[in-house]
Amino acid sequence: MEFNLQSDFKPAGDQPQAIETLVNGVEEKHKHQVLLGITGSGKTFAMANVVQKLQRPTLVIAHNKTLAAQLYNEFQNFFPENAVEYFVSYYDYYQPEAYIPGRDLYIDKELQMNERIEQERFSTVASLVSRPDVITIGTVSAIYGLNPPEVFQQNHLRLEIGQNADPQEVVRDLVGLQYRRVTGEITRGDIRLRGEVLDIWMPSRDDPIRVRFGWQGIERIQVCEAVSWEVLDEFEEAWIHPREFYMTSxxxxxxxxxxxxxxxxxxxxxxxxxxxxxxxxxxxxxxxxxxxxxxxxxxxxxxxxxxxxxDRRKKGERSYCLLDFFSNNAEKFHGGSERYLVIMDESHVTLPQVGGMYGGDFSRKKNLIDHGFRLPSAYDNRPLRIDEFQKLVPQMMYVSATPGERELRHLAEVTGQKVPQELLHVGGGGGSKVAELKKRTKSSTMEDTISKIEGVVRMEIRPTGLLDPKIVVKPTKGQVQHLMSEINARVKKDERVLVTVMTIKFAEEVAEYLDRNGIKAHYLHSEIDTLERTEIIKALRLGHIDVIVGINLLREGLDIPEVSLVAIFDADKQGFLRNE
Structure with a gap:
């Protein structure tokens, strides 16, 4: 199946030339490109058009789950007929195992898994091994370990109408794929055989599958509603994947x-x-x-x-990850293992995040291994190093309203340009090489730096015609009362408000204060469950709430058209503004 972009709008402004340049760059095998698109210029729509024109499986990496969820919803709307998947960490809470030598303190691993997110991850992998038209929206979870794609492909069961199969043999095969056999109520990961009817609920699906057997084998394969078992759809065949991500012979x-x-x-x-x-x-x-x-x-x-x-890996060898599934998909369906695309959204934040994952993991593991809590092989249960990531990705687009120094230097390097003096203090190769200088020796604005590098694709016209918002600085005295009057004015116009603050506690306090004073407000921060964050943003757009109070995660990449006011508390404090 081909990627089929569906939208009431056509590319406008400088979107057409940006899309054409990016597509030509990929077809001419440019390894890295940079798209500078101002806020509101339609970067997501441009990305969708690039995918449509290239017809390649695509991984879009965002730097947090909230932004990833928004991109996921937008791409689902653009490509309703294709497999748009969501691949983020399935932990709502995760405290990794650690040891602090100075205090002789061992901290055991604690976690809280989100079953819905686990379902989405299964769905991602199942789509990548079984169909060509996959777009995955993910986070840095994409660089963490998975089973090899070959294991997932080899350990599956294909059922089709007319297949001469015995129900008991099928059950044995499913138990071999680690499914639980039950006799009563069925949940995800369970199978149930009653006479000639076999119910299978794969972890990746919202609804179970019912297989009906007859004298000649399989007669019907149906998708049923989980409670009433009403038939929702019928298939000619079903591809049953393993119950667990990790399997071995x-x-x-x-x-x-x-x-x-x-x-x-x-x-x-x-x-x-x-x-x-x-x-x-x-x-x-x-x-x-x-x-x-x-x-x-x-x-x-x-x-x-x-x-x-x-995994039968050698010492120091990287683990398999989601990128290996994309490579496998490209080779199987698109004629070459390198015929897939990676788009790094908000790259000025996401690229340093990808680069920092390995260092944090290594330092934590080192204490555990040095003091006898883990074997040295634990080092190899790790995320990709930044050099491994850059080597593994065949072609990548850095997308941002404010591209970072690493991306700009990387573009200069791969296109054979001279690296500007003001970029010699950042690592080359997209962060994979050591910088020549320890600190910046020459300062310049981002605009000056970009002007020295050819090949930055720009989108600086908003197709909507919107202008940059007015910036008003107010004194801190009486700021909450002034904020409330501004919010009330927006609410009367059926508009929404975002408020950003510095700490989780202050976000909750401001939201509760506004709520007590008759303003429908809710806080949003990293301690809220992944899927609940998406529901809060949806509630804001629908008007169920008028204000979201959040910490800095709100300022990177969220696009909410109904918002007409962004109020920033403590904008002068260190930690709010970017260092670059």
């Missing part, structure tokens, strides 16, 4: 256990040689307990730390 599993035991023996020996008996004893006890759990139930707490052994 029995042979590989047993070999991995042996490798873990060998690594444990070597590490204990190293600790004892260096007089670190406490660390040796700690590591032996923890690892042997994990091995017992793996032998008994096939899993253990922190099993991901042994992923190098289960």
């Amino acid at each position: 029995e042979e590989s599993f047993n070999q991995a256990l042996e490798d873990i035991e060998h690594e444990l023996e070597d590490r204990i020996g190293w600790f004892e040689e260096n007089g670190m008996d406490i660390e040796a004893h700690r590591l032996e006890g923890r690892t042997k307990f994990d091995l017992e759990m793996l032998n008994e139930i096939g899993s253990c707490k922190g099993v991901e730390n042994y992923s190098r052994h289960f």
Whole structure:
């Protein structure tokens, strides 16, 4: 199926020339491009048109879940007939395992998973291995470990009408894919066989599948409503993916256990040689307990730390990630493993974020490994390094209203231009190489820097004709009362307001104060569940609430046409404005 962009609007302003330039750049195999699009110039619409013209699977990376959710909704509207997927971290709360040597404090891993997000992640992977028309909106989760695409493809079950299959054999195959067999109520990841009717609820689907068997095998494959079991649709065939993301063969599993035991023996020996008996004893006890759990139930707490052994990877070798699924999809459906596209939205924030993931993970793991809490192979359960990421991505577009220094330098490098003096203090290769200078020696405005680099694609005309908003600076004295009067004026016009503050606590206090005074307000910050954030923004657009009070996450990339006023508290404080 081809990508089919559906919109009532056509590219306008300087969108057509930007789209044409970007498309030509990809077709001419330019590895990196930069799109500078001012706020309101229609960058998302331009991206959608690029995807439509190129007809390639595309990964759009955003720097937070809220922006990713907005992009996801917009791309769903643009491509209703295609597979638009959402791939972000499925943790609503995540406290990683850590050790603080100075306080001799071990912090165990704590997490709270979001089942709906896990469903979306399954749907992403299932689409990438089974259909050519996939657009995925994700975050830095895209650079974290997954099973190899080949494992996901090999471990699946295809059912089709007319197939000569026995219900009991199909059930055995599904149990082999780690599905739970139940006799009562069915939930995601369960199967239920009643006579000649087999119900399967894949983790990636909202509704279960019902397979009806007859004398000649499979007679009907139906999608049913989960409560009433009313038939919603019928298929000729169904592709059933595994219940779990991570799977391995029995042979590989047993070999991995042996490798873990060998690594444990070597590490204990190293600790004892260096007089670190406490660390040796700690590591032996923890690892042997994990091995017992793996032998008994096939899993253990922190099993991901042994992923190098289960994946059969070499020491230091990167783990598989979502980019490998895109490469596999491009090779399978588009004639080459490099025929996919990565778009990095709000790149001035997202690129440093991608680059920083590995360093934070390494420093945390180092303390755990040095003090006997984990085996050294835990180092290889990690996100991609920035150099691995840049090497893995075949072609990428940096998109931002204010491109960062790393992106501009990277564009100059890949196009063979001289790197301006004012960019020599940032790392080359999109952050993957060490900078020549430790600090900036020459200052200049962003406009001056951009003028020295050829090839920056610009979108500086708003098709809507909107002008830049007026900026008004008010004293802090009486600021809340003044804000309330401004909000009331907007509410009378059926318009909305965003308020940004510096801290989570202050956001909640301001929202509660406004609510007590008759203004429909809600706070929005990182401690709110991923999907709830999207609902809050939707409520604002529909008029169920008039004001959102949030922290700095509101200032990057959100596009809410109904908002006519953005009120910024403490705009002069360090931490609000960008450093560049």
